[in-house]
Amino acid sequence: MNNLVIAVDGPAGAGKSTIAKIIAEKLNINYIDTGAMYRAITYKCLQNNININNEDEVIKIAKNTEIDFRDNNIYLDKRVLKEEIRTMEVSNNVSNVAKIKEVRYLMVDVQREIGTRNSVILDGRDIGSYVFPNADYKFFLVATPEERGNRRYKELINKGYEVNIDEIINDIVKRDEIDSNREFAPLVKAEDAIEIDTTGKDINEVVESVISKINI
Ligand code: CDP
Numbered sequence: 001m002n003n004l005v006i007a008v009d010g011p012a013g014a015g016k017s018t019i020a021k022i023i024a025e026k027l028n029i030n031y032i033d034t035g036a037m038y039r040a041i042t043y044k045c046l047q048n049n050i051n052i053n054n055e056d057e058v059i060k061i062a063k064n065t066e067i068d069f070r071d072n073n074i075y076l077d078k079r080v081l082k083e084e085i086r087t088m089e090v091s092n093n094v095s096n097v098a099k100i101k102e103v104r105y106l107m108v109d110v111q112r113e114i115g116t117r118n119s120v121i122l123d124g125r126d127i128g129s130y131v132f133p134n135a136d137y138k139f140f141l142v143a144t145p146e147e148r149g150n151r152r153y154k155e156l157i158n159k160g161y162e163v164n165i166d167e168i169i170n171d172i173v174k175r176d177e178i179d180s181n182r183e184f185a186p187l188v189k190a191e192d193a194i195e196i197d198t199t200g201k202d203i204n205e206v207v208e209s210v211i212s213k214i215n216i
Pocket of ligand 1: 039095176179
């Protein structure tokens with residue numbers, strides 16, 4: 001049997017990773033958080049005091065970085081990354097790193113390599129439209145910015161971060177704008193993707209609507 005590829009795209013905080021993780025477990029396939037890759041490069045740049053607006057410097061860092069996924073964990077230069085890539089500082093800078101074409105080429109290579117070796121569900125912005133245009137299933141999750149902001153707020157508060165709701169909604173709206181308007185592989189719904197509006201829906205309801213569309 002060929003590898004199964006499921007693409008889950010959508011704007012920031014639409015619940016993609018929560019849903020994709022559950023589906024991966026249910027179907028016993030791998031989960032790839034492609035946003036974590038762009039966050040990892042951003043984190044490394046910030047750690048090295050690189051000016052994110054200096055594309056050449058960011059590209060140099062990306063070229064000298066090894067990103068890997070094992071057991072649903074992301075590794076940056078062989079070191080596992082956890083919460084350090086979820087900070088507001090990383091969130092505020094990641095879209096400017098992710099808009100750089102050369103950085104995307106490098107990340108997409110890793111994503112395609114993993115996706116051709118195993119059955120996977122990937123969440124991101126350009127999975128159905130660019131990385132795996134022939135994916136078996138494509139979903140596009142959306143929700144209002146307020147709902148997305150609230151969810152992210154609760155998630156961060158539960159993890160012990162001191163965050164401000166307005167700051168979070170602001171970050172989400174700003175990232176969506178940069179992600180949607182970048183020149184190369186922007187955030188866009190693939191023509192053949194199934195759109196699911198998750199506003200007002202709980203996690204189980206969204207998982208059920210996704211699963212009901214998958215025949216394996
Ligand atoms: O979890 P959240 O929705 O906040 O974002 P994420 O999936 O962790 O992605 C962080 C950022 O990485 C996005 O805002 C995009 O700038 C970038 N990204 C991308 O450009 N392409 C992807 N396939 C995934 C993420």
